[in-house]
Amino acid sequence: xxxxxxxxVSHVTEMSGAEFCLLHTMAGLERERYRLFLVCPREGPLxxxxxxxxxxxxxxxxxxxxxxxxxxxxxCFSLVRSWIxxxxxxxxxxxxxxxANALMPSIYAGLVAKALGIPAILxxxxxxxxxxxxxxxxxxxxxxxxxxxxxxSQAASEPxxxxxxxxxxxxxxxxxxxxxDRDTRSLKEEFAISHETVVGMVAKLxxxxxxxxxxxAAAQVATRICEVKYLIVGDVIxxxxxxxxxxxxKRVRELALEDKVIFTGFRREMPQFYSLFDIFxxxxxxxxxxxxVVYEAMACGRPVIASRIGGIPEIVSHGETGVxxxxxxxxxxxxxxxxxxxxxxxxxxxxxxxxxxxxVRFSMERYVGEIEGLYRELLEEEQRS
Numbered sequence: 001x002x003x004x005x006x007x008x009v010s011h012v013t014e015m016s017g018a019e020f021c022l023l024h025t026m027a028g029l030e031r032e033r034y035r036l037f038l039v040c041p042r043e044g045p046l047x048x049x050x051x052x053x054x055x056x057x058x059x060x061x062x063x064x065x066x067x068x069x070x071x072x073x074x075x076c077f078s079l080v081r082s083w084i085x086x087x088x089x090x091x092x093x094x095x096x097x098x099x100a101n102a103l104m105p106s107i108y109a110g111l112v113a114k115a116l117g118i119p120a121i122l123x124x125x126x127x128x129x130x131x132x133x134x135x136x137x138x139x140x141x142x143x144x145x146x147x148x149x150x151x152x153s154q155a156a157s158e159p160x161x162x163x164x165x166x167x168x169x170x171x172x173x174x175x176x177x178x179x180x181d182r183d184t185r186s187l188k189e190e191f192a193i194s195h196e197t198v199v200g201m202v203a204k205l206x207x208x209x210x211x212x213x214x215x216x217a218a219a220q221v222a223t224r225i226c227e228v229k230y231l232i233v234g235d236v237i238x239x240x241x242x243x244x245x246x247x248x249x250k251r252v253r254e255l256a257l258e259d260k261v262i263f264t265g266f267r268r269e270m271p272q273f274y275s276l277f278d279i280f281x282x283x284x285x286x287x288x289x290x291x292x293v294v295y296e297a298m299a300c301g302r303p304v305i306a307s308r309i310g311g312i313p314e315i316v317s318h319g320e321t322g323v324x325x326x327x328x329x330x331x332x333x334x335x336x337x338x339x340x341x342x343x344x345x346x347x348x349x350x351x352x353x354x355x356x357x358x359x360v361r362f363s364m365e366r367y368v369g370e371i372e373g374l375y376r377e378l379l380e381e382e383q384r385s
Contacts, residue, residue, distance in 0.1 A: 003031075003032075003033060003034055003035040004033060004034050004035070004096055004097070004375065004379065005034075005035045005036075005037065005093060005094055005095050005096050005097075006029075006034055006035070006036050006037070006095070006096070006097050006099055006375070007037045007038075007039060007089070007090065007093070007095040007097070007098045007099065007109075008022060008025075008026065008036065008037065008038045008039070008055075008099050008100075008101060009038075009039045009040070009062065009098065009099070009100045009101065009105045009106075009108070009109040010022060010038065010039075010040045010046060010062075010100075010101045010102070010105060011040070011041065011062045011102060011104055011105040011108075012040070012041075012044075012046070013040050013041065013042055013043065013044025013045065013046040013047050014044055014045060014046070014237045014238070015044075015045045015046060015049075015237075016204060016237060017125070017288075017291065017292050017293070018101055018102060018125040018126070019045075019046045019101070020292060021101075021125060021152070021171050021292060022046070022101045022123075023046070023049050023050065023053070024171070024172065024173075024174075024364065024367070025099075025367075025368070025371060026038075026050060026053050026055055027053055028172075028364055028367070028368035028371075029368065029371075029372070031054060035056075036053075036054075036055045036056070037055065037056045037057075037058065037089070037093060037095065038050045038055050038056070038057045038058070039057075039058050039059075039060055039062070039086065039089065039109070040057070040059065040060075040062065041059060041060065041061055041062045042059060043059075056093075058089055060082045060085050060086055060089075061078050061079075061081075061082050062082065062105055062108055062109075079108075082108075083108075083111070083112055086109060086112045087112050087115070087116060090112065090113070090116055090118065091116070095118060096118060096119075096379060096382075097118065097119050097120075097121065097375055097378055097379070098110070098112075098113040098118060098119070098120045098121065099120075099121045099123065100120065100121065100122050100123060100146075101123050101125070102123070102124075102125060102126070103122065103124065103126070103128070103138055103139075103142055104138065106120065106121075106122035106123075106142050106145065106146055107138065107141045107142055107145060110122070110141075110142065110144075110145025110146055111145055113145070114144075114145050118382075119147040119148070119378040119379075119381070119382060120145055120146050120147055121146065121147065121148050121149070121150060121374070121378075122142050122146040122148075122149045122150070123150045123152070124149060124150065124151045124152060124156045124157065124289065125152045125156070125289050125290070126156065126289050127155055127156055127158075127159075127286075127287040127288070127289050127310050127311075128159045135159075139159055139160060143160070143163065143165065146165060147165065147378060147381075148165050148166075148167060148374060148378065149163065149165050149166045149167070150167055150168075150169050150371075150374070151166060151167070151168045151169075151289070152168075152169070152170065152171055152289040152290040152311065153168065153170065153289050153290040153310070153311030153314050154168055154311065154314060155287060155289060155290075155310045155311040155314065156168075156289035156290070156311060167374065169367065169370045169371065169374075170290060170314070170315075170361070170362060170367070171290055171292060171295070171362070171367055172362055172363055172364040172365070172366060172367025172368065173292070173295050173296050173299045173358060173362050173363070173364060174299075174364045175299045175355075175358060175359050175363060175364070177271055178270075178271050178274065178296045178299035178300050178358075179271065179299065179300060179301075180275060180300055180301035180351075180355065181275060181301075182271045182272045182274075182275035182300075183272065183275075184272055184275050184276040186272075187269075187272055187273065187276050188276070191229070191231065191262055191264070193229055193276070195227065196227050196228055196229045197225075197227060197228050197229075197278045197279075197341060198228070198229050198230075198231060198276055198277050198278050198279075199218070199221075199228060199229070199230050199231070199277065199278065199279045199280075199281060199337060199341075200230070200231040200232070200233060200273065200274075200276065200277035200279070200280055200281065201214050201231070201232055201233070201234075201280070201281045201282060201283070202233045202234055202270070202273070202280075202282075202293040202296075202297075203232070203233075203234045203282070203284075203293070204234050204235070204236065204237060204241070205232070205234055205235055205236050205241065205244055205245045205248060205263075206236070206241055206244050207244060207285070208284060208285055208286035209234075209283075209284050209285075210282075210283030210284045210285050210307065210327070210328070211232060211244075211248050212247075212248060212251065213283045213285065213327075213328060213329070213330050213333060214230070214232065214281060214283050214333070215230075215248060215251055215252060215255070215257070215261060216251075216255075216330035216334075217281075217283070217330040217331075217333040217334040217337060218230045218255075218257060218260065218261055218334075219255045219257060220330060220331065220334035221334050221337050221338055221341070222257065222260060224338060225338065225341050225342075228260065228341065229260055229261075229262060230257075230260055230261045230262065231262050231264055231273070231276070231277070232248075232261065232262065232263050232264065233264045233267055233270075233273055234264075234265075234266060235265050235266040245263075248263075249263065270296065271300060274296060274297050274300035274302055275300055277297070277302050278302075278303075278341075278347065279302070279303055279305060279337060279340050279341070279347065280293075280294075280297035280302040280303065280304050280305070281304075281305045281306070281333070281337065282294050282297075282304065282305075282306040282307065282312070283305075283306065283307050283325070283327070283333055284307050284309060284310070284312075284327065285307070285309075285327045285328040286309075286310075287309050287310030287311070288309070288310040288311060288312060289310060289311050290310075290311040290314065290315065291306075291310075291311070291312065291315075294306055294312060294315050294316065295315055295358050295362045297354070298315070298316075298321060298322070298354035298355065298357060298358040298362070299354075299355060299358035299359070299362070300355070301351040301352060301354060301355040302351055302354065303322060303323075303340055303346075303347045303348075303350035303351045303354065304316055304321065304322030304323070304350070304354060305322060305323045305324075305325060305333065305336045305337060305340065306322060306323075306324060306325070307324070307325060307326070307327035307328075308324040308325065308326060308327065309327045312324070315362075316354075317353075317357070320350075320353055321350060321353045321354040321357045322350055322354060323336045323339075323340070323350070
């Protein structure tokens with residue numbers, strides 16, 4: 001029997017949570033059994049990482065929105081040409097399953113997959129709220145063209161309601177890579193950390209991730225406990241987001257926290273950063289489907305403080321593996337941070353329980369096994385039909 005040929009479709013090539021999860025999926029599948037392909041619009045960090053995994057990459061102008069805005073006729077022509085290119089790729093490579101990494105590319109690619117009679121998967125890694133016509137239309141179209149819909153959490157599945165196509169598969173983390181007690185000496189030297197306790201967060205520098213809430217909470221904590229440093233690991237991705245980064249840095253200066261709050265920029269050595277943190281904070285004000293940074297921190301044995309929103313309560317058990325606080329409330333976040341700063345024993349206990357939960361509930365083996373099971377199920381259905 002030949003290798004199963006899977007085509008992944010991504011409309012972005014910059015690296016964020018969804019793209020890291022996609023890479024984890026591709027890395028976890030055995031090359032003796034699968035041949036993997038990736039379609040995306042351009043070169044970028046995702047493409048570099050995919051190629052390093054032996055994934056074959058093709059470029060197509062997925063959802064050329066700017067062309068539609070400039071000239072609808074040109075945009076339509078570009079979209080049709082892209083569809084034809086995708087159909088040719090599917091036929092030429094003998095693709096057996098199409099797996100879209102987000103809602104919008106699932107509609108774009110799902111239409112082609114449906115026309116060619118191959119099963120299509122939509123992977124929901126975000127939460128969709130509200131009754132806006134655009135969102136409702138997208139959800140309806142994705143149902144029509146998809147054979148299965150994978151939701152990263154129960155929270156992500158809610159807009160679809162009861163749907164026989166829906167399956168919830170929590171993402172996984174490699175607990176051998178994300179593990180406690182990594183060597184942090186170089187990071188301590190880089191950021192001039194000696195005896196201070198470290199509170200950290202990992203996020204894109206945009207308001208919905210709660211960066212501003214974290215900064216305001218740090219200011220409140222600093223009035224009671226001085227020997228603390230606050231690390232914000234991450235950066236902006238798009239040009240239009242740079243204004244947010246400047247606003248956060250300005251607020252840090254206004255609060256006179258320049259010697260306490262450190263913006264590290266985008267970093268790759270995340271297991272070391274998690275080990276550097278004494279407390280990990282994830283304070284989004286907009287629902288996250290299943291934030292990977294939370295279960296990565298848990299796998300590294302860090303006590304977690306996070307917003308009670310989106311899929312986070314599916315990961316963090318309040319009082320057992322972490323602490324949940326109301327989103328958008330700096331005072332509540334500050335109180336939770338102070339509580340753990342003053343309770344080293346509690347921090348240790350939460351971290352140990354978090355590590356155990358990550359190994360049992362969020363292992364990469366469990367995640368990849370569930371994805372493979374879904375692939376087999378779809379192929380068996382195709383053979384019967």
